[in-house]
Amino acid sequence: MADAAHLGVKGVSKRYGAATVLESIDLDMARGELVTLLGPSGCGKTTLLRVIAGLVRADTGTLSLAGRDVTRMPPYRRNVGVVFQSYALFPHLDVAGNVAFGLNLKRLPKAEIEAKVRRVLALVHLEALAERPIRALSGGQQQRVALARALAVEPSVVLFDEALSALDRKLREAMQVELRQLLTSIGATAVFVTHDQEEALTMSDRIAVMHRGRIDQLADPRTLYDRPATSFALSFVGQSFRLSGRVVASEPGLSVIDTAAGQLRAPKQFLTGSDVIVATRPEHAHLGHATLGPGDNSLAGTVSNVTFQGPRSLVEVRIGDAFLTVQMPGRSAAPPIGSEVTVGWPIAETLIFPAEGEP
Amino acid sequence: MAGLTRERRTAYLLGLPAALITAALFLVPLALLFAVSFTGADGFSLSAYARLFGSEHYLWVIGNSLQLALITTLVTLVIAYPASFAIARAKGVWRSLLLGSLLLPLAASVIVKAFAWTILLRSTGIVNNTLIALGLIHEPIRMIFTETALVIGAVNVFLPFMILPIFAVVAQMDERLTEAAATLGAGPVAAFWRVTVPVTLPGVIAGIALVFSLTVSAYVVPTLLIGERYPTLPSTIAKAYLLTNEGSFGAAAGVVLLTIALAVVIVSSRLGKAPGAAR
Numbered sequence: 001m002a003d004a005a006h007l008g009v010k011g012v013s014k015r016y017g018a019a020t021v022l023e024s025i026d027l028d029m030a031r032g033e034l035v036t037l038l039g040p041s042g043c044g045k046t047t048l049l050r051v052i053a054g055l056v057r058a059d060t061g062t063l064s065l066a067g068r069d070v071t072r073m074p075p076y077r078r079n080v081g082v083v084f085q086s087y088a089l090f091p092h093l094d095v096a097g098n099v100a101f102g103l104n105l106k107r108l109p110k111a112e113i114e115a116k117v118r119r120v121l122a123l124v125h126l127e128a129l130a131e132r133p134i135r136a137l138s139g140g141q142q143q144r145v146a147l148a149r150a151l152a153v154e155p156s157v158v159l160f161d162e163a164l165s166a167l168d169r170k171l172r173e174a175m176q177v178e179l180r181q182l183l184t185s186i187g188a189t190a191v192f193v194t195h196d197q198e199e200a201l202t203m204s205d206r207i208a209v210m211h212r213g214r215i216d217q218l219a220d221p222r223t224l225y226d227r228p229a230t231s232f233a234l235s236f237v238g239q240s241f242r243l244s245g246r247v248v249a250s251e252p253g254l255s256v257i258d259t260a261a262g263q264l265r266a267p268k269q270f271l272t273g274s275d276v277i278v279a280t281r282p283e284h285a286h287l288g289h290a291t292l293g294p295g296d297n298s299l300a301g302t303v304s305n306v307t308f309q310g311p312r313s314l315v316e317v318r319i320g321d322a323f324l325t326v327q328m329p330g331r332s333a334a335p336p337i338g339s340e341v342t343v344g345w346p347i348a349e350t351l352i353f354p355a356e357g358e359p
Numbered sequence: 360m361a362g363l364t365r366e367r368r369t370a371y372l373l374g375l376p377a378a379l380i381t382a383a384l385f386l387v388p389l390a391l392l393f394a395v396s397f398t399g400a401d402g403f404s405l406s407a408y409a410r411l412f413g414s415e416h417y418l419w420v421i422g423n424s425l426q427l428a429l430i431t432t433l434v435t436l437v438i439a440y441p442a443s444f445a446i447a448r449a450k451g452v453w454r455s456l457l458l459g460s461l462l463l464p465l466a467a468s469v470i471v472k473a474f475a476w477t478i479l480l481r482s483t484g485i486v487n488n489t490l491i492a493l494g495l496i497h498e499p500i501r502m503i504f505t506e507t508a509l510v511i512g513a514v515n516v517f518l519p520f521m522i523l524p525i526f527a528v529v530a531q532m533d534e535r536l537t538e539a540a541a542t543l544g545a546g547p548v549a550a551f552w553r554v555t556v557p558v559t560l561p562g563v564i565a566g567i568a569l570v571f572s573l574t575v576s577a578y579v580v581p582t583l584l585i586g587e588r589y590p591t592l593p594s595t596i597a598k599a600y601l602l603t604n605e606g607s608f609g610a611a612a613g614v615v616l617l618t619i620a621l622a623v624v625i626v627s628s629r630l631g632k633a634p635g636a637a638r
Binding site: 053054055074075076077078079080081082084086088089090091092101102105106149150153 | 533535536538539540541542543544545546549550553554557558560
């Protein structure tokens, strides 16, 4: 089984009554890989995490972990570590007691347990707090205890259920970088669940964008950002400028789309007559006729706002009912509010998707 | 009081009426009770205590009180622990219904409930009649004025005082705790003993302290449901004051009763605070 995935999810579905929460999910992870399940609340990401942990049983599909079929295995035999959103630390135990919990259950020799607890606490920089009761810890410290407790049993996979969301922004950003370094250094395989796209981009080797119980796209952060597979993936990760339109002409590798704001070209063939969404990332857009090349899309708009930020200015342009914010170097003169401008971007950086409402 | 802050002084002032009432209605009578218990015909005397601890009869009475309290506490605990989880896990209307059925009887007087049991359990009562109608027994069995009737009545009256503190803790318990235990390798039994029990222990201890001290000092329930056959400390106190007019003896029995109840409350509150007991 050398080429089998370390964590293999195959055709997993879950229904609660009439509601389908997960619909034939496939996900293969390599050993040591960090994958984020990203999506809005209700997309099924937490349920999928709980299925992997064994806390929820899938209706269909199979799960394998570290070479074992764990589909019907209860959580206490799976060897998974979970860091819960509420941390779920044991209030009747101190820091070391929490970290030692799983090790005590394995009936390891006392000296070995103590050595392991010390090592794991050092890993999360909490050696000094081993004897503290849980209620005497800050949120960030509790988060580290929860992580240490999950790592202590050397799980085959560590699962993070919105584990950083309770921390304040500054601490969360520092923790993202530190956690990634820590997990990489010990070679841990981890699945994160989050609705925070920045967290997903920072933490993951690959991101699974989830939408209505399905994985819309599973890709590395750069591909996900540059080449979103669906309009949902586009709108959920990063800023985007979107217009809806209809394909009026097409040939291999090109579609011509009529939108309310004007005609655009996209580097992908769609059936003539189909309703589509055309989009680009704002950073590809530039202002003015002079910079337009033959391979560019262009639209006319009105400057609705200008924000000077020192190194750059943000020029918000109204095009039809959509707004596109274009960055300009701070030194160059921004057009006055209300002036008519032309916005352009390369056809190669134009994205096209079937209109929403389709599967 | 120059060193006190303004807020502090206000706080003391606000607490003053309560402190005065507590002193007048509880501390002074308690001091009197204590003093009277050590008084004989010629001033200070231990004779009341000598009589209480020197006779087999009164040791048996103290034993009766302790036995009733202990059995009632155990039975209510066994019923209340799973019941608290059932109420805490129940949703919406069911939860309100269960809590209501628990709280509503508290509004009824103990005397009403005790009399209700005497009516239910008598030889022509509904329990005996039902058993006969079902053909399970042929003639009424004696239920009222037995130890069984006493325990049934006491459990019925004091059960809410065991359920409520346990329920309060269970309702607040993070359900993820047992899930966390499971992912760390704890099967259902290990998770129960290593997480659920220690986390809910403060509620259990509070319930034990409440039910034990209430039962050990219960007067109405034993008097109505078993009577003279099973004298307890409270009935002894009542008799000393109301029938034999032995104030000093009654006071001594009162002090003993108070000491037992106080000891249970103090020991249990200590146990409830002990951290990391299951480390």
